[in-house]
Amino acid sequence: MKKLAALLLALLMALSLTACSGKDEQAEKLDLSAASWDQIVDAAKGTTVTFYGWGGDEDRNNWLANVGAPYMKEHYGITLEVVGMNIDEILAKLAGEKEAGAAAGSIDMIWINGENFYSAKENGLLYGAFLDKLPNTEAYIDTQDPETLNDFCMPIEGYEAPYGRAQLVLFNDSAVTPEAPSSAQELLSYCRQYPGKVTYPALPDFTGSAFVRNIIYELCGWEQFQTMEADYETVKEAIAPALDYLRSLNPYLWNEGRTFPDSSTTVDAMFTDGELVLAMSYSPYGVAVGIENGVYTPTTRTFLFENGTIGNTNYMSIAFNSPNPAGALVVINAMISAGLQLSQYEKLRNLPVVSPEKLSAGEKAAFEAVDMGEGILTQEELLTHRLPEMPAKLVPVIEEIWLNEVVGK
Amino acid sequence: MRRNVLLRLFLAAAVLCILLPAAVLVLWSAAARWSWPSLLPERWSARTVRELLFGSQDLWRLLGSSMSLGSGAAGLSTLIGLLTARAVSLYDFPGKGLVRFAGLLPLLIPGTVFATGIHLVLLRLGLADTAAGVLLVHVMTALPYSIAILTDVTAALGGALEEQAAVLGAGPVRAFFAVSLPELMPGVLSSLSMAFILSYSQYFTTLIVGGGRVKTLALVMVPYIQGGDRSLASVYALAFTGSALLVSALFEALIRHWQKRGDRL
Numbered sequence: 216m217k218k219l220a221a222l223l224l225a226l227l228m229a230l231s232l233t234a235c236s237g238k239d240e241q242a243e244k245l246d247l248s249a250a251s252w253d254q255i256v257d258a259a260k261g262t263t264v265t266f267y268g269w270g271g272d273e274d275r276n277n278w279l280a281n282v283g284a285p286y287m288k289e290h291y292g293i294t295l296e297v298v299g300m301n302i303d304e305i306l307a308k309l310a311g312e313k314e315a316g317a318a319a320g321s322i323d324m325i326w327i328n329g330e331n332f333y334s335a336k337e338n339g340l341l342y343g344a345f346l347d348k349l350p351n352t353e354a355y356i357d358t359q360d361p362e363t364l365n366d367f368c369m370p371i372e373g374y375e376a377p378y379g380r381a382q383l384v385l386f387n388d389s390a391v392t393p394e395a396p397s398s399a400q401e402l403l404s405y406c407r408q409y410p411g412k413v414t415y416p417a418l419p420d421f422t423g424s425a426f427v428r429n430i431i432y433e434l435c436g437w438e439q440f441q442t443m444e445a446d447y448e449t450v451k452e453a454i455a456p457a458l459d460y461l462r463s464l465n466p467y468l469w470n471e472g473r474t475f476p477d478s479s480t481t482v483d484a485m486f487t488d489g490e491l492v493l494a495m496s497y498s499p500y501g502v503a504v505g506i507e508n509g510v511y512t513p514t515t516r517t518f519l520f521e522n523g524t525i526g527n528t529n530y531m532s533i534a535f536n537s538p539n540p541a542g543a544l545v546v547i548n549a550m551i552s553a554g555l556q557l558s559q560y561e562k563l564r565n566l567p568v569v570s571p572e573k574l575s576a577g578e579k580a581a582f583e584a585v586d587m588g589e590g591i592l593t594q595e596e597l598l599t600h601r602l603p604e605m606p607a608k609l610v611p612v613i614e615e616i617w618l619n620e621v622v623g624k
Numbered sequence: 625m626r627r628n629v630l631l632r633l634f635l636a637a638a639v640l641c642i643l644l645p646a647a648v649l650v651l652w653s654a655a656a657r658w659s660w661p662s663l664l665p666e667r668w669s670a671r672t673v674r675e676l677l678f679g680s681q682d683l684w685r686l687l688g689s690s691m692s693l694g695s696g697a698a699g700l701s702t703l704i705g706l707l708t709a710r711a712v713s714l715y716d717f718p719g720k721g722l723v724r725f726a727g728l729l730p731l732l733i734p735g736t737v738f739a740t741g742i743h744l745v746l747l748r749l750g751l752a753d754t755a756a757g758v759l760l761v762h763v764m765t766a767l768p769y770s771i772a773i774l775t776d777v778t779a780a781l782g783g784a785l786e787e788q789a790a791v792l793g794a795g796p797v798r799a800f801f802a803v804s805l806p807e808l809m810p811g812v813l814s815s816l817s818m819a820f821i822l823s824y825s826q827y828f829t830t831l832i833v834g835g836g837r838v839k840t841l842a843l844v845m846v847p848y849i850q851g852g853d854r855s856l857a858s859v860y861a862l863a864f865t866g867s868a869l870l871v872s873a874l875f876e877a878l879i880r881h882w883q884k885r886g887d888r889l
Contacts, residue, residue: 271848273851273853276679276680281680298835299836299844301847315747321835322835478852480850480851480852481852483852484852484854487657487659488660508669509657
């Protein structure tokens, strides 16, 4: 028994040694603000970069393991280590390291956006401005795009680089319900027609929250919210028509709007089970993937509101105590290149962040040649119906109002 | 006779309660689409099995690290548990109540609070993001259970048999190994299995203390379960349960073997 324990302990120590060895290879201290790009690439050679982000997407995990990581190894000699962790825990970890005064942490890159970017930036958990440093920003990114400048109305100021785009879409099975409601009013009659078979995820679920904001845009317009103060009464007054509408929806919803499913994944499961006739997603091409995997029926199709739906971008940022910022810069620069964006478009059906105007004719043709699959909208249809996000500060206020004024009312 | 029938019925019901959900897991892991009211999945797919075995996560490495962490935590927690149990049930010393209470302390603090607090301590010690740090925290999580189990069995056995052995000329070490330990084995086995399962299923503490760098099966599985892909979640759940059962069986076999050898002495 004791021998066994000793053996295991030795094994674990060996394991812990290999886990630490990445730190020894880190780039020598280089003044990044003064260094040229070539110097940065040189310094990053042979280092390890850790990329922390949500680990629940099987396809993205596979893409990072089979395309992203080998690409970094081959072109820059960088070992990309992907670590699956929820953003709440990533920020908690960074906050803990800040409190303990850990000068060199273990996180280099973070997958982030919205409220989390807001709080990370406010609390000094991010490295700083780096976007201008990357050659591919100039080469491929539209630097005047509102989504390059602001993340949920929070000025980005170069603290993060775009990674992929999302947009809220609705989908249903045309064989079950031929209608595809294209406005809030049509959605109301749709719910009347299929009582008890429509619902949306309870806020603060990411998708449910976006759906409610979209209803607000439908009935109250979107412009006034861009500069609104995050005051409970002000917001409540401004969204009063939307609250009326959501309450009028309740009697026809699943469980008569007394309760709502806890998350978008639950709504998705209820839709595939046939318990609901409509679902919604932040991944505009998700239906195509679902049809290919056999999760959705071939007659499932995507649609959106005529007045547009909310779109946002997710980003890559660098931790304040990143042990290898030079390596992180090189990896982020590669991620926003036309090549890797095209690969994500192809393999992950991710809306790309590169600006079409900056692509060469060959690159453009390569994007157009991708077969995106069945049941989805074209990139043009999506982008022409894309509405900006609200300020991050308003999001929790709206979630609170919804809980007080809509559920069970 | 009648009691026998009742007992069998009860047993059958219990087995059904365990096997039926497990069977559903097997079906789900091979199902692409399975909607109401179909009794069986409408479309089958080997996607999840392929993902588990050849996907982005290296299953064998995950199993290796989970199992070594689990076995290490089980061994250490049982060892410390056994020593604590002997101290509190066979000896009298000042502060005995305090030791007994301190042993249960990790149970009283909510897991998330415990994890964030211990993370700070380990950061300062330089043990954060290392397997050794994770092992330490797993041992702390398992220890209250090991102590509780082993205190019960040690107290029930008492010190009389060892005293007997001492009268017959055995030293304290020999008295313990030849007389007490074989009798304590059922408790040791329970403690080992319990501590192993606790370590094996730790998610939050491993995540915070290991910083995502110490990868275990639970660490990879939980995001997939939260992600809502039921097929992938099922296949991971099967791998998780199956491997945990395997190790428990291994513990039991090892102990049986040891007991047999003990009998021959």
